[in-house]
Amino acid sequence: MKIILHPARAVTLAFMAAIAAGTALLMLPAASAAGTSAPLLVAFFTSVSAVCVTGLVTVDTGTYWSTFGQATIMLLFQLGGFGIMTAATLLGLMVNRSPRLRAKLITQTETHSLGLGDVASIARVVLVVTLLSQAAIAAVLALRLHFAYRLDWLEAGWSGLFHAVSAFNNAGFSIHGDGLVRYASDALILSPIMLAIVVGGIGFPVLHDMRQRLREPRRWSLHTKLTLTGTLVLLLGGFCAALLFEWDNPRTLGPFDMADKLVNGMFISVSARTAGFNAIDIGALSHESWALHYFLMFIGGGSGGTAGGVKVGTVAVLVLLVLAETKGHSDTEAFGRRVGAASQRQAITVLALGSLVVVLGTLALLRLTDFPTDQVIFEVISAFGTVGLSTGITAQLPASGQVVLALLMFFGRVGTITLATSLILGARRMPYRYPEEHPIVG
Structure with a gap:
C-alpha cells in the first residue's frame, strides 16, 4: 500500500534528512582541517545551523x-x-515541464506561494534569482578581495563565493574567525553583502509578483505591498535606532568616521533580520542595541524567502488588526484591500507559537546555564529566528544547551505553522457549529 505524506510533513522530513546527511559528511576525516573525525555534537550542531541557514x-x-x-x-x-x-x-x-500536483503542493508549502498555478513560475524565479544573484555578488566580492586585499584569485574567488552564497541564503556563515569585522570600513564589501541579504530574504513570492507586474505597482498583491512596506520601515527604523544607541560607543561605532558609521549602522539593521553577519563585536553592543536585535531578529524577513523569524507579513497583518480594532472597524484593511479572516488567525497563531517557543527555549537555557538572562534571550531569539548572531556564549554552552539551540533553529526554519500542520495531516470541516458567544476580553 502506497503511503502518501502530507506536504508539510514531507518538508519537515526532508529537512531532517538533510541534517542527518550533513552530519555524516561533516564527521568524515576529510571534512576537518586536522584530518580527524569531528565529534558528533560538533558535526550535528553545524549541520543543523547550516541547513536551517x-x-x-x-x-x-x-x-x-x-x-x-x-x-x-x-x-x-x-x-x-x-x-x-x-x-x-x-x-x-527539468525532466518534465508539468510537475505532478503533489510536487506542486509540496513546493507551495515550502515557498508559501499564493496559489497552485504560481508554483512553477515561482520555482523558476527561485532558480534564476538564486544563481544570478549569487554569481554577481561573488564576482564583485572576488574582484574587491583580489585588487584591494591582494588575495590570489583562487582564495579571493572561494571567499567571494562562500560569502555571497551565505549572504543570499541569510546563513551568516563566514570563513573568517572575526566574521566581517576586518571589512567594517569597506563599503564595497559590506554593500554587496547587504544587497544579497535583502534580495534573498524578501521572499520569492514578492520577487515573482514584482517581475510579473514590474510597471504596474498598483496591481501588486497585498502580500507584496505589506512585505515591501514592512521591510522598508524595519530597515530604516533599525538603522536610526542602531545609530542612536551606538554612535558614541567606543567599542562599536565610536571610532568610525561619519561614512563608516552610516554604513555599519545600516549593516546592523540589515543583518539583524536573520542574516547573522557581524562587522562589529556583537558582545560589545549596548543593552539597548541588544533589545533592538530581539525585536528585529524575532520578526525576520519575508515569507517564502531565505530569512527566518515570524515574518514581516505576519507582523504587518497583526498591526493592521490592532489598528482596525482600536478604530472600531469591523474589517482589517490596507491598500484598498480587506485582509481575510483566515490570514488574521494564521498571523495570530504564528506569533503565539513563535513566542511560546522563545519563552520555553529561554527557560530551558536559563535552567541549564549560568549566563545572564539578556545574553540567553539574545541567543534563543537568534536561534529561533535563524539569525546566527551571538554574544559569544554559543561555544561555551553545555551539550544540553547546544541541543536546545539546535531544536530552536529547526523550529525556526521549518516554521511553526509547517511543523504544526505536519503533525495534523488535514483539517476536517465539522458538519455542525456551536452557538456563538462573546467572552470578555481585556
Whole structure:
C-alpha cells in the first residue's frame, strides 16, 4: 500500500534528512582541517545551523573545517535556503515541464506561494534569482578581495563565493574567525553583502509578483505591498535606532568616521533580520542595541524567502488588526484591500507559537546555564529566528544547551505553522457549529 505524506510533513522530513546527511559528511576525516573525525555534537550542531541557514557555530568555520568541510557547509545552507522541496520540484521541471500536483503542493508549502498555478513560475524565479544573484555578488566580492586585499584569485574567488552564497541564503556563515569585522570600513564589501541579504530574504513570492507586474505597482498583491512596506520601515527604523544607541560607543561605532558609521549602522539593521553577519563585536553592543536585535531578529524577513523569524507579513497583518480594532472597524484593511479572516488567525497563531517557543527555549537555557538572562534571550531569539548572531556564549554552552539551540533553529526554519500542520495531516470541516458567544476580553 502506497503511503502518501502530507506536504508539510514531507518538508519537515526532508529537512531532517538533510541534517542527518550533513552530519555524516561533516564527521568524515576529510571534512576537518586536522584530518580527524569531528565529534558528533560538533558535526550535528553545524549541520543543523547550516541547513536551517542560521550561522551559529561552536567551532571556527575557517580554521576547524577543511576546504571539503567548508564546501559541505556551503552546500547545506544552499539547500536550506533554496528549499529542499523547491529544489526537488525544479529537478522535476527539468525532466518534465508539468510537475505532478503533489510536487506542486509540496513546493507551495515550502515557498508559501499564493496559489497552485504560481508554483512553477515561482520555482523558476527561485532558480534564476538564486544563481544570478549569487554569481554577481561573488564576482564583485572576488574582484574587491583580489585588487584591494591582494588575495590570489583562487582564495579571493572561494571567499567571494562562500560569502555571497551565505549572504543570499541569510546563513551568516563566514570563513573568517572575526566574521566581517576586518571589512567594517569597506563599503564595497559590506554593500554587496547587504544587497544579497535583502534580495534573498524578501521572499520569492514578492520577487515573482514584482517581475510579473514590474510597471504596474498598483496591481501588486497585498502580500507584496505589506512585505515591501514592512521591510522598508524595519530597515530604516533599525538603522536610526542602531545609530542612536551606538554612535558614541567606543567599542562599536565610536571610532568610525561619519561614512563608516552610516554604513555599519545600516549593516546592523540589515543583518539583524536573520542574516547573522557581524562587522562589529556583537558582545560589545549596548543593552539597548541588544533589545533592538530581539525585536528585529524575532520578526525576520519575508515569507517564502531565505530569512527566518515570524515574518514581516505576519507582523504587518497583526498591526493592521490592532489598528482596525482600536478604530472600531469591523474589517482589517490596507491598500484598498480587506485582509481575510483566515490570514488574521494564521498571523495570530504564528506569533503565539513563535513566542511560546522563545519563552520555553529561554527557560530551558536559563535552567541549564549560568549566563545572564539578556545574553540567553539574545541567543534563543537568534536561534529561533535563524539569525546566527551571538554574544559569544554559543561555544561555551553545555551539550544540553547546544541541543536546545539546535531544536530552536529547526523550529525556526521549518516554521511553526509547517511543523504544526505536519503533525495534523488535514483539517476536517465539522458538519455542525456551536452557538456563538462573546467572552470578555481585556
